[in-house]
Amino acid sequence: MSDQPRRPRKPGTPYRRPRKDPVRLLAFEALRAVDERDAYANLVLPPLLRKAREGGDFDARDAALATELVYGTLRRQGTYDAIIAECVDRPLREVDPPVLDVLGLGVHQLLGTRIPSHAAVSASVELARVVLGDGRAKFVNAVLRKVARDDLDGWVEKVAPPYDEDPEDHLAVVHSHPRWVVSALWDSLGGGRSGIEDLLAADNERPEVTLVARPGRSTAAELLAEDAAVAGRWSPYAVRLTEGGEPGAVEAVREGRAGVQDEGSQLVALAVANAPLDGPDRRWLDGCAGPGGKAALLGALAAERGAFLLASEKQPHRAGLVAKALAGNPGPYQVIAADGTRPAWRPGSFDRVLVDVPCTGLGALRRRPEARWRRRPADLDGFAPLQRGLLRGALDAVRVGGIVGYATCSPHLAETRAVVADVLKHVPGAELIDARPLLPGVPELGEGPDVQLWPHLHGTDAMYLAIVRRTG
Numbered sequence: 413m414s415d416q417p418r419r420p421r422k423p424g425t426p427y428r429r430p431r432k433d434p435v436r437l438l439a440f441e442a443l444r445a446v447d448e449r450d451a452y453a454n455l456v457l458p459p460l461l462r463k464a465r466e467g468g469d470f471d472a473r474d475a476a477l478a479t480e481l482v483y484g485t486l487r488r489q490g491t492y493d494a495i496i497a498e499c500v501d502r503p504l505r506e507v508d509p510p511v512l513d514v515l516g517l518g519v520h521q522l523l524g525t526r527i528p529s530h531a532a533v534s535a536s537v538e539l540a541r542v543v544l545g546d547g548r549a550k551f552v553n554a555v556l557r558k559v560a561r562d563d564l565d566g567w568v569e570k571v572a573p574p575y576d577e578d579p580e581d582h583l584a585v586v587h588s589h590p591r592w593v594v595s596a597l598w599d600s601l602g603g604g605r606s607g608i609e610d611l612l613a614a615d616n617e618r619p620e621v622t623l624v625a626r627p628g629r630s631t632a633a634e635l636l637a638e639d640a641a642v643a644g645r646w647s648p649y650a651v652r653l654t655e656g657g658e659p660g661a662v663e664a665v666r667e668g669r670a671g672v673q674d675e676g677s678q679l680v681a682l683a684v685a686n687a688p689l690d691g692p693d694r695r696w697l698d699g700c701a702g703p704g705g706k707a708a709l710l711g712a713l714a715a716e717r718g719a720f721l722l723a724s725e726k727q728p729h730r731a732g733l734v735a736k737a738l739a740g741n742p743g744p745y746q747v748i749a750a751d752g753t754r755p756a757w758r759p760g761s762f763d764r765v766l767v768d769v770p771c772t773g774l775g776a777l778r779r780r781p782e783a784r785w786r787r788r789p790a791d792l793d794g795f796a797p798l799q800r801g802l803l804r805g806a807l808d809a810v811r812v813g814g815i816v817g818y819a820t821c822s823p824h825l826a827e828t829r830a831v832v833a834d835v836l837k838h839v840p841g842a843e844l845i846d847a848r849p850l851l852p853g854v855p856e857l858g859e860g861p862d863v864q865l866w867p868h869l870h871g872t873d874a875m876y877l878a879i880v881r882r883t884g
């Protein structure tokens with residue numbers, strides 16, 4: 413067998429073996445999985461990072477850079493695609509997806525990080541040589557050299573339509589959100605330009621890791637002993653790890669006495685637990701419990717009051733996660749796999765019910781960098797009957813005088829107010845109560861009676877909550 417390459421090289425182009433850069437290779441691999449397999453970055457990345465670290469050629473800084481490259485490239489995809497489109501001579505849909513991924517990673521290094529331009533271009537071209545081959549590496553080189561001629565502000569000025577001509581399109585390009593999402597968020601938020609700009613910018617920030625100290629099992633004081641830990645803003649059980657932190661390294665989290673939970677999610681569970689009731693307060697239901705964050709907090713709060721929690725979830729494997737989240741709960745509880753639209757319990761058998769329904773997740777874009785590009789307006793129609801069915805099921809499950817909390821991690825009006833108004837129109841004997849006093853000290857909750865949280869105002873996911881009392 414010969415060592416010679418099969419095709420003779422042109423004189424003057426000495427063969428150079430592409431250099432492998434484990435960080436960028438891993439980032440590329442993660443982006444391909446997100447693109448090809450519809451995988452979630454927050455699920456794909458951790459095992460890839462673990463494997464790389466176990467392999468020994470990856471340290472904590474490499475892991476941080478790979479994470480930043482993947483999340484940044486996905487979040488900023490809308491802006492970067494508009495810039496790349498200016499630098500290639502054909503429509504983007506005619507550029508192969510793996511090439512677009514290498515270009516996206518390169519543009520993020522050039523315009524979204526402090527990596528020097530020459531290093532960003534040469535690292536991207538090396539990556540292209542490894543994963544795409546020499547020919548396409550030349551294309552990547554040519555495109556990135558054009559991109560490197562300006563900074564992000566300069567590019568945005570060139571590629572975004574002026575705000576006065578088309579505000580939603582302008583914001584979509586500048587803040588990297590699909591136009592229909594900008595429009596939906598703005599409809600829900602209301603107000604002028606500055607509010608929506610702040611919200612869209614907050615969606616592009618990395619959220620802090622927030623822990624919950626499950627009452628009766630841990631305390632905020634215990635969690636505050638962790639490095640760079642500060643108290644939550646609104647929930648007495650919340651502790652924020654301001655430098656990212658490693659929740660798995662926290663003993664109380666490992667033992668299930670504490671968990672990772674956005675503060676908005678904690679506030680929803682607390683409001684449901686504290687809503688005023690007439691009569692007994694003994695039986696609580698979480699009708700959409702998987703994976704169990706709110707159920708674990710509700711279970712601990714129920715235990716303090718001597719109440720029983722039934723945590724129900726349709727998907728058996730997710731019911732398993734709920735059982736794990738509730739393991740060790742100090743009070744009585746049961747976890748079942750059941751469909752909340754065809755209840756496995758007698759009507760009127762609960763005093764408090766939470767239904768945190770499946771939704772588009774448009775309120776959690778900070779955590780799911782790819783979600784905004786994957787969601788379609790048609791998804792709303794897909795969720796609508798289920799959301800209504802689950803709220804009807806919850807109203808059926810609660811006794812007269814009891815309360816139901818309807819929650820979503822989307823602020824889209826079609827998933828929030830429209831569902832509640834529609835269901836209440838057809839269910840006699842149910843009234844909305846003011847949820848705002850149930851979130852004491854939390855400002856800017858809107859005109860009520862329901863509550864909408866926002867990342868830019870509250871530092872939480874954009875959770876929605878309506879509280880309904882059964883009156884007859």
Ligand SMILES: C[S@@+](CC[C@H](N)C(=O)[O-])C[C@H]1O[C@@H](n2cnc3c(N)ncnc32)[C@H](O)[C@@H]1O
Nearest residue numbers: 700701702703704705706726751752768769770
């Ligand atoms: C938004 S998640 C709930 C999150 C959960 N409350 C928490 O804090 O961890 C919605 C859950 O509802 C479940 N679900 C979907 N359809 C359902 C149904 N018909 N009955 C009960 N649960 C359902 C989904 O599998 C999903 O786990």
